[in-house]
Amino acid sequence: MTDFATSTAPADVVRRQYLASAAGDLAALRATLAPDVEWTEMAGFPLAGTYRTPDGVTANVMERLDQDWDGWTAHDDTYVVDGDNVVVLARYTAANKDTGKPIDVRVAHHFVVRGGLIVRFEQFVDTALVREAMPD
Template sequence: MPTQPPAPSIAESPADVVRRQYVASATGDLDLWRTAVAPDVEWIEAAGFPLAGTYRTPDGVISGVFEQLAVAWDGWITHDDTYLVDGERVIVLGRYGAVNKATGKAMSVRVAHSFIVRGGKIVRFEQIVDSAGVRAAMTA
């Protein structure tokens, strides 16, 4: 019988909610990831990034971002190095690492993520990334 993910706590800090989504993403636990995001989440991937655009709803993010990353990259990981918190806004400075499946090239690029957390759920995400580094790994 499958175990249920822990229910999010309204008492969690915004940084705790964001950290939970990183853990869930890193482990591939999409049920846990869903507990961290609002049903109407707005997820913005940066211009220049291969998946650039705005995705809405957890299913939209999973199919438009997470599943596409798994198709194109091996070992995609986000290292969430530094958290800066201002009320409901959480900025995370970190790094992406992965190997492009088509070229075999590894990449490690800097990234900043901006989250808005309300009522214990991520309602908005915006990515800022070294897209040139990502694209370099995609070029043979």
């Protein structure tokens, strides 16, 4: 049996990414990302854009979320796996630091995993619900 911590199975790699993110362990999160990763936050989302490299992803997404939100967490609950493709249905919860308004928003994430690393990520989320909690 393969150890979860070293498994290269796409769902296991993605699950390690969620666990590292929830723990605030950016080094462990970067370890799940390919050197040439393409990480796309949806148009309309506060951090919209495509970020490359593990450092680019954590600096432009995770660290910025931590600056603006208390307790930002992606709660993964359903995985659909097709070869290298992993689609995760999840929920974001957090409270905006400026307004104190909470969010509880359903999301879908599409990951492509090759060679035990995430090479591509795309986010799908109701951006209006996130923006409603933010300052005008």
